[in-house]
Amino acid sequence: MLQTIIEAIVAYAATNIDDLLVSLLFFAQAKSRKEDWQIVFGKYLGIALLTVISILGAYGLSFLPAKALAWLGLLPAWLGIKELRDKAENKEAAPLGQRNWTAAVALVTLANGGDNVGVYIPLFAGHSVQELLLVSLVFLLLTGIWAWLGQKIARWPRLQAMILGRQKLVTAWLYFSLSAYIVLKAYC
Template sequence: MIGSIVTSIISFASTNIDDIFVLTILYSQVNEKMKKSYIVIGQYLGIGILVMLSLLGAFGLRILSEEYVGILGVIPIILGIKVWFDSKKEMQEPHAKNHGFIETDIDNNETCGKREQENHFSKIEKIKNLLRKIIKPEILSVMLVTIANGADNIGIYIPLFRSYTFGQLIMTVIIFVVMIALWCFISEKIANFPQVKEMLQKYKHIIVPIVFIGLGIFIIFESKLLF
């Protein structure tokens, strides 16, 4: 029993050591929208899905084929691009406010056209609001990044879980739950370390997109999806 406990701890730590770096980047994004609780929940959901897929694989049901794991690399790439555009928009907003905008009669002439666009976009907003009620976009983003970053772990977890008894599997799940909390705690402390925090806050508009896009490219190439 002690041997399986140690094996489970080592398996989680070795397969998720890079996740500490990703979590540290995510904790640097904490603000009014991205709360710490969202990161924790997203992390639990992401790893929970990976463990569930691994358990299904251990019992002979393979849902995610290894050669298609690389497709998940698109997720952090999209999120990295989104963060870059959001950062660029935030930097431009104060500049726009300082210059201000003068209303003219042209605005009145375009009112009719804008109303049609607003009606179209209102439908899209309704769908977005419905999705937001089901799950917060920030939680979903963390969950997707976690799944993409750890999808290759399934290949390690499946043979491990296959060799375990039911009792050992329950124990492993409990260990993983505790380890996720520990990972989040360590990452938050690293993100709040004075020198690290100062650097991330100063250059996060550059670091975060590079990390996410780089992670996505690494996942795609490591999976040999393109070869």
């Protein structure tokens, strides 16, 4: 049991370090507790989808190769284009209460999950149902910790000021960088 917990912690941490940057980006832009909770829910939804895809893949039901998942990495580029278009049109961010981060965060987490799937499938293949439930519980706890860390770091005044001061340009640059990183790490 202890070995399974350690494996789960190492696998999660190794595959989600880059996801902390994604969390920072979203949390720095959130303007209310409601938006914070939408981001957290999106993180949980994205990790849950990656876990389910990996479990299915571990048991031979893979319907999407990990490298194909990398092409979802184009989603952040689309978000970056939207940010730049909004800046060019002098559009402000959606008024408080009109944004819903859940789907965007879940999709970006999923798009950034090619390495998760690549690591989780072989890890899950050797585990019993009870061990998979334990791993899933560890992932659940770590997702909460990751979200908390991302929110706390994003609230650092200088970092938040940097992101919000040039929000559209910084956000677009981060989305494009994330998109390139996701696609390149799958194929290089």
